[in-house]
Each structure stands twice: as structure tokens, then as C-alpha cells.
Amino acid sequence: MAPFRPIRKRRSAARQRSGTAAVRDKLPVPVLRKTGLPAIGHLPWGTHACVFYATKADLLETAVAYFKAGLQSNEFCLWLISGPVTERDARDALRRAVPQFDRYEAAGQIELLDGLAWLFGGERVDLRRMVGSWSNKLREALPRGFEGMRAIGNAFWIGTRHWNAFLAYERALDRLVAGQRIIVLCTYSLRSSTATDVFNVARVHQCSVGRQRRKWELLVSPELIRSKLEIRKLKSALDVLSKPFPGSQSLTPRERVALAHIVRGATSKEAARTLGVSPRTVEFHRANIIRKLGARNTVDVMRRVLA
Numbered sequence: 146m147a148p149f150r151p152i153r154k155r156r157s158a159a160r161q162r163s164g165t166a167a168v169r170d171k172l173p174v175p176v177l178r179k180t181g182l183p184a185i186g187h188l189p190w191g192t193h194a195c196v197f198y199a200t201k202a203d204l205l206e207t208a209v210a211y212f213k214a215g216l217q218s219n220e221f222c223l224w225l226i227s228g229p230v231t232e233r234d235a236r237d238a239l240r241r242a243v244p245q246f247d248r249y250e251a252a253g254q255i256e257l258l259d260g261l262a263w264l265f266g267g268e269r270v271d272l273r274r275m276v277g278s279w280s281n282k283l284r285e286a287l288p289r290g291f292e293g294m295r296a297i298g299n300a301f302w303i304g305t306r307h308w309n310a311f312l313a314y315e316r317a318l319d320r321l322v323a324g325q326r327i328i329v330l331c332t333y334s335l336r337s338s339t340a341t342d343v344f345n346v347a348r349v350h351q352c353s354v355g356r357q358r359r360k361w362e363l364l365v366s367p368e369l370i371r372s373k374l375e376i377r378k379l380k381s382a383l384d385v386l387s388k389p390f391p392g393s394q395s396l397t398p399r400e401r402v403a404l405a406h407i408v409r410g411a412t413s414k415e416a417a418r419t420l421g422v423s424p425r426t427v428e429f430h431r432a433n434i435i436r437k438l439g440a441r442n443t444v445d446v447m448r449r450v451l452a
Contacts, residue, residue, distance in 0.1 A: 178293070178328060181214030182207065184354045184361030188328055190293055193319045195331040195350040197343065199357035201229040204332055207356055208235070208297050209242045211330060215295040216249050221286035225260030225298040229334075232257055254291070260298055276317045283327050293326030300333045300346075315349040324421060390450050392438040400437075403430035407443060408450060 177187035188194065198204045208224060215222045226232050235257050239246045249255050264275050279296075286294045315331065322329055333346055335357065347353040355362040396404065406416035406427070413424040413431070420427070431443065440446045 178220070178295070179214045179218060180328075181210040181212075182354070182361075184356075185352065188352070190326045190328065191323050192328045192351055193315075193322050193331070194328070194352040194354070195333060195346055197333050197335045197338065197346075197353070197355040199335050201234075203356045203359070204230060204299070205234060205238045206359070207332070209238050211295065211297060212239065212255060213243050216243060216246075216254060219290075219292045220254075221282075221289070221291040221294045222255040223282060223294065223296040224255070224257045225263055225296065226257055227260040227299045230299070232259075253289070264298070275314055276321050279318065279321055279327070279329075283325060287326065293328070295328045295330070297330045297332060300331055312345055312349060315346070319349060319351070392449070395437045396434065400430050400434050403427055404434055404446070404450070407431065407434070408447065 177189055180186065180188055182196075185194070196207055198207060208230075212222045212224065224235055226235055236246075239255075243249065246255075250257075263278065282296075283294050318329060331346075331350065333343075335343075335355070338346070393401075402420065403416065406419065411419070413427040416427045417424040434440075435442065435446055438446055438449055440449060
């Protein structure tokens with residue numbers, strides 16, 4: 146005999162839509178991650194950046210600092226190795242800089258792979274398979290309890306017949322990481338790059354920096370500047386909402402996040418784009434907020450919250 150289950154009232158269509166939206170929401174609040182690189186500081190998930198380096202030492206120091214910060218932040222780390230760095234170079238440098246590196250590696254939190262073999266898997270350039278490899282790694286990492294994933298891949302294809310294909314690959318990778326819990330850092334040799342190469346590479350990355358003789362030079366794209374400004378505005382709004390105001394206890398966590406976007410002045414379309422939901426879902430939350438706070442309209446909501 147089947148166990149007795151009490152009859153429950155069906156949820157209203159509005160509540161059902163709200164529950165569905167809650168499942169769809171990913172990264173409801175932008176999260177900044179420590180990169181370990183002084184010239185960059187922190188970056189949000191979904192960033193595809195690049196570093197131009199002058200020497201092998203520059204490349205090693207950059208990668209080690211970047212992965213040290215990731216390991217300490219409970220992120221899965223992937224180093225796609227190619228010349229001038231060898232796997233032995235990479236492992237020795239990490240052991241010197243990262244306490245208990247061997248334990249991190251044994252636990253599977255960091256992997257050092259042959260970049261050429263991992264990306265190509267053969268001699269033919271297959272963009273779909275290459276981009277799919279990143280998706281697979283991310284899907285493997287998140288269920289294991291890691292906060293997200295960070296990776297480095299060295300651009301060994303500069304000056305080869307594959308150069309144009311790999312620029313297309315970089316653009317595809319840029320689209321892939323957007324909105325995902327992953328940060329990818331691509332490294333390019335200044336000695337192997339022409340001025341045109343530098344220009345083309347900077348165009349397909351959100352953030353570009355140069356490292357030469359242990360000195361940094363930062364080139365930030367307008368898109369990243371706007372993103373950081375939006376994050377600062379949202380954090381300011383969240384700071385306001387962290388303090389109690391009349392009716393605040395009646396709001397659900399999703400409604401409070403939506404309210405943060407209202408406080409920062411975002412439109413429904415802008416808030417929806419950031420939250421990964423539809424504008425209709427944002428409007429649904431907005432209507433609930435107005436009703437629960439007993440406000441007349443959005444302006445009245447702002448007055449009550451900021452008062």
C-alpha cells in the first residue's frame with residue numbers, strides 16, 4: 146500500500162512561475178573573484194582575458210600567482226601547458242609557491258595537461274570539439290563542490306597556418322564563458338606577436354594586460370569597465386538592502402535581488418539580462434514587491450527603502 150500523503154492545495158500559476166524562475170536563475174548576484182594578479186585585481190565570473198608576456202619567467206610567475214589564488218578560493222584549476230613552459234617547469238614552480246600543492250593535485254583540484262593534445266586531439270582544427278571540451282570540464286567541476294573554474298591556455302598557434310581559425314575559436318570561447326562560473330586567461334608571447342596580432346587578440350578578449358620584466362600594463366576594454374561599474378552599483382544597492390526597512394521581512398530572497406536592481410535604476414530588460422531570466426519574471430517580482438511593501442508604485446518603493 147502506498148504511504149499516506151496529505152492533499153495539498155495547488156499553487157497558483159503565479160507562484161508556479163516564480164518557482165520555475167528560481168530554478169532558472171544562475172548567479173543572481175555578480176561575484177568578483179581574486180585573480181592574484183596585481184594589474185587586474187578581481188574579475189567577475191564569465192571573464193575571458195589575456196596576458197601578453199615577454200619571457201618564460203613572466204609567464205610562469207603570472208600562471209602561478211593566478212592558480213594560487215584559485216586554489217585558495219576553492220576553484221577547480223586547469224593549466225593547458227605548451228612551450229616555452231614544460232609540465233615539469235609548471236609543477237616545480239607551483240610546488241615552490243603553493244603550500245601543499247601536491248595535496249591539491251592529488252585531490253583533483255588542479256590539472257596540468259598538454260594544451261596541444263587537449264585542444265586539438267589530432268591535427269584538424271575542430272572548433273565545436275575544442276569549445277565543447279571547456280563545457281565538459283566545467284560540468285565535471287561544479288558537481289564536485291568547487292566554486293567554479295579558472296584556466297590558462299598558452300597561444301602556441303601564433304604565426305602558424307591555424308591563426309585565423311584560432312581567432313574564431315577565441316570568439317567562440319568568449320561567448321561560451323559568458324554567464325558561467327569560469328574565468329579563462331589566454332597567454333600570448335610578445336616576442337612572437339606582431340602589432341596586428343596584439344590588436345586582433347585584444348579585440349576578442351574582455352580584458353588585456355601586458356607583463357614585461359615583472360612590470361604590468363593594463364588595457365581594459367569598455368565592456369569590462371561598464372561591467373565593473375554595474376557591479377559596484379549593485380553592491381551599493383545590496384548594502385542598502387542589508388539594513389531593515391518596513392516590510393523587508395516579507396520579501397523572498399529572489400524579490401530582494403530584484404529589488405537591488407530596482408534600487409540601482411535598472412530597467413526590467415537590464416535586470417533580466419543580468420539575472421538570466423525573462424523581463425516578465427522581473428515584472429512579476431516588481432509587482433509582488435510593490436504589493437508586499439504597500440507602496441503605490443516603484444518610486445514609492447524607492448522612497449520607503451532609502452528612507
